[in-house]
Amino acid sequence: MVFSDWNLIAPDWRWVGLQNFLEALQSRRVQQAFLSSFRFMIFVVPLGLAVSLAIALLVNSLKRFQGLFAVGFFLPYLASGVAVSLVVRGALAFNSPVGRFFLNNFGYVPDWLGNPWLAILIISLMIVWKFSGYYALIFLAGLQSIPKELYEAAQIDGASSWRTFWSITLPMLYPALYSVLILMVGLMFGIFTEPYVLTKGGPDLATHTWHLEIYYQAFSALRSGYATAISTLNALAVFITVMIVRRIMERWGRNLGWVD
Amino acid sequence: MARLQAMLGRKPVVAVPARRIVWRRYAKEGLKYLLAVAGVLVAVTPYLYMVLHSLAPWNEVNRRFIPTELTLRSYEWLLQGSRTVAPKPWLRALLNSAIVTAGSTFLMVVCGLVVGYALSRLRFRGQQTVYNIILFQMFYPAIVLLVPTFLIVRALGLYDTYWGMIVPKAVSLWAIFMFTSFFKSIPQDIIDAARIDGLSELGIVFRIALPMSIPITTVITLFLFMERWSELLWDLIIVQDENLMTLNVLIATMSGPYGNYPGGLYAASVILTLPILILFLIFSKYFRQGFQLVLK
Numbered sequence: 001m002v003f004s005d006w007n008l009i010a011p012d013w014r015w016v017g018l019q020n021f022l023e024a025l026q027s028r029r030v031q032q033a034f035l036s037s038f039r040f041m042i043f044v045v046p047l048g049l050a051v052s053l054a055i056a057l058l059v060n061s062l063k064r065f066q067g068l069f070a071v072g073f074f075l076p077y078l079a080s081g082v083a084v085s086l087v088v089r090g091a092l093a094f095n096s097p098v099g100r101f102f103l104n105n106f107g108y109v110p111d112w113l114g115n116p117w118l119a120i121l122i123i124s125l126m127i128v129w130k131f132s133g134y135y136a137l138i139f140l141a142g143l144q145s146i147p148k149e150l151y152e153a154a155q156i157d158g159a160s161s162w163r164t165f166w167s168i169t170l171p172m173l174y175p176a177l178y179s180v181l182i183l184m185v186g187l188m189f190g191i192f193t194e195p196y197v198l199t200k201g202g203p204d205l206a207t208h209t210w211h212l213e214i215y216y217q218a219f220s221a222l223r224s225g226y227a228t229a230i231s232t233l234n235a236l237a238v239f240i241t242v243m244i245v246r247r248i249m250e251r252w253g254r255n256l257g258w259v260d
Numbered sequence: 261m262a263r264l265q266a267m268l269g270r271k272p273v274v275a276v277p278a279r280r281i282v283w284r285r286y287a288k289e290g291l292k293y294l295l296a297v298a299g300v301l302v303a304v305t306p307y308l309y310m311v312l313h314s315l316a317p318w319n320e321v322n323r324r325f326i327p328t329e330l331t332l333r334s335y336e337w338l339l340q341g342s343r344t345v346a347p348k349p350w351l352r353a354l355l356n357s358a359i360v361t362a363g364s365t366f367l368m369v370v371c372g373l374v375v376g377y378a379l380s381r382l383r384f385r386g387q388q389t390v391y392n393i394i395l396f397q398m399f400y401p402a403i404v405l406l407v408p409t410f411l412i413v414r415a416l417g418l419y420d421t422y423w424g425m426i427v428p429k430a431v432s433l434w435a436i437f438m439f440t441s442f443f444k445s446i447p448q449d450i451i452d453a454a455r456i457d458g459l460s461e462l463g464i465v466f467r468i469a470l471p472m473s474i475p476i477t478t479v480i481t482l483f484l485f486m487e488r489w490s491e492l493l494w495d496l497i498i499v500q501d502e503n504l505m506t507l508n509v510l511i512a513t514m515s516g517p518y519g520n521y522p523g524g525l526y527a528a529s530v531i532l533t534l535p536i537l538i539l540f541l542i543f544s545k546y547f548r549q550g551f552q553l554v555l556k
Contacts, residue, residue: 058296063289071544072300078536079306080490082512083529087306090313090321090522097325133303190403193492197512211493214403219497224407231404 020229030230032205033213034237036120037188039206043124045184052132052180056139057169070140073133081193084126089113089198092122113199116206123194123207127187135180142176143169171258178249185245189238210234307533314526321523334527348514350528353507357532360425360495360506361488367430368484369477376439377465381451391440398433410497424498425506429488435480442476443469478546482539489536507532 024030059069091098092112099109113119146169154164170177192211195201201208214234218227309325314334316327321334338350378384379391409428418424446469454464470477495509505513511528540547 055299058292058299062292062296067544069296069300071541071547072296073303075300075307075537075540076303078486078533078540080508080529080532080536082490082492082508083310083532084306086511086522086525086529087310090526091309093522129303129306193490193512196492211403214406215493215497218407218410224411228404228407231406235400235404 020226021233024226024230024233029205029208029213029216030233032208033210033230033234036205036207036209037191037237037241039120040124040127040191041185041188043121044127044188045181047124048128048132048135048184049177049180051128052135053139053173055132055136056143059136060140060143070133070137073136075133076130077134079130081130082197084130085194085197088122088126114203116203119199119203119207123191123198126194127191131184131187135183138176138180139173142173146172171256174253174258178253181245181249182242185242186238189234189241210237307537310526310529310533314523314530316523318523321526334523337521337524338527338531348510349503349505350507350510350531352503353505353510354531356422356504357489357506357508358535359422361485363422363426364429364488365481365485367426368432368435368488369481371431372435372439372480373465373470373477374462375436376443377461377469379436379440380443381446381464382461394433394436398437406493406497413498418498420499420501420504422504425495428494428498429491432484435484438476438480439473442473446472475546475549478543482543482547485539486536 055073059066059073062069090096093099102109110118112122150168150172151164154168159167189210191209192215195207195209195212196215199207201212210230211234214227214231217223217230312325312327313321315330315332316334317329317331318333320327338348379387379394413419413424413428418427450468450472451464454468459467490508491506492508492512495506496512499505499509502510507528511525511532514525514528
């Protein structure tokens with residue numbers, strides 16, 4: 001299929017060799033989809049890590065109702081992307097409460113989804129909101145598997161809580177950190193629902209993702225061969241990026257002496 | 261502890277009245293809870309917004325954060341439409357969602373149980389190969405198969421049917437993987453005993469292995485259910501008939517031309533979100549136990 005120009009309907013199709021791949025590599029839409037994964041990554045990875053780690057540390061330090069709060073923070077994960085996108089669109093609409101707040105306090109309303117970086121930031125925040133509780137649970141499980149003796153030893157040595165965090169908590173969380181990071185990076189190549197409802201990939205393809213492009217080519221432009229070629233490229237991009245992230249993480253972990 | 265620190269000379273030795281230390285600790289604890297409550301509030305704000313505005317009078321939807329009065333007009337609109345717009349099959353869509361999600365999830369869990377058991381407890385040729393293929397597939401982006409799956413499903417005559425939505429989502433590699441690794445921890449003695457008692461292999465799966473893994477099965481089922489319930493891309497491409505669309509898809513397709521009816525769409529979103537929220541809260545007790553197992 002990758003090598004054909006079939007359109008889902010016609011009875012016959014032609015063999016086109018590598019033409020689909022060549023076209024995809026030169027297409028601005030595909031290039032933007034590739035870049036947008038990294039644009040989302042800029043916001044989602046640091047924010048997501050910070051927020052979910054903070055939630056996990058906070059919940060772990062509570063003496064009672066740990067389960068209740070963990071469930072509370074997990075609730076966003078249940079939301080359907082469609083419903084949340086509607087809420088975000090409504091809340092940011094012209095004359096909306098958020099818009100009025102900005103108008104009253106700053107004298108102007110930003111064009112939320114019309115500005116490329118703002119649109120990316122908003123979709124990134126939605127993703128962070130949705131997944132933080134889930135990643136926090138992974139961190140929480142990691143935190144609870146750290147032996148208490150380590151903390152006692154640190155306390156006897158008189159380590160400050162800041163020092164304890166950097167020398168005990170973080171290194172012991174390395175496996176959790178590793179898997180959360182891989183999950184996040186993988187996710188960035190599979191965004192569909194939020195831009196589909198909110199921006200349709202705009203403005204100027206800034207939030208155009210791989211899945212939007214595949215969906216568009218296969219089911220609107222009816223170029224199934226071309227779409228399959230793009231999805232193959234998507235898979236390749238995920239593989240290579242995840243490999244690079246793993247390399248970096250492993251080297252980083254070794255250099256800091258967290259793993260051997 | 262304070263005395264120990266004082267002895268180590270890390271903290272300045274100041275005589276602090278004992279009562280003030282206790283008070284300070286309470287304040288710190290209280291602050292933590294305050295922070296946690298605030299965090300959860302932020303986490304549920306979009307839900308609140310959705311519910312509030314589904315109940316707001318239409319001239320206040322997306323205009324004021326807290327509406328001045330509450331009405332059920334949006335819900336009425338879902339059922340009856342208005343003078344200019346015929347009602348869309350919203351209730352039917354909810355039913356469709358339920359059918360598709362329940363069918364898919366049930367098949368995914370059963371398939372996970374059976375295949376997981378086979379991979380962990382039966383010995384057959386090529387077992388390791390099958391396991392490796394499943395592992396490989398799990399990390400392989402499923403999007404590559406989107407168009408080919410679509411063509412196969414259409415060739416089978418399942419386009420625009422419930423089965424078209426259920427069959428391609430009837431196998432979850434993740435569920436198979438989870439069950440495989442969990443069943444490995446069941447003692448072989450129990451399984452041998454069941455075999456001697458004359459239970460068939462399927463009997464062992466459903467009478468022995470399943471009851472022993474209720475918490476993890478609950479969590480796996482919940483996760484699969486949640487994911488299937490909010491699936492958009494596949495359901496969007498495989499169904500065109502409005503009467504077969506899942507609620508999620510109907511909302512997504514309506515959000516364009518129905519942009520002028522945000523209240524109604526919020527109401528539909530509330531109906532979409534409620535079942536899954538209720539289900540999750542009912543099982544949240546199992547959820548914590550099971551989640552620890554899932555992560556292992």
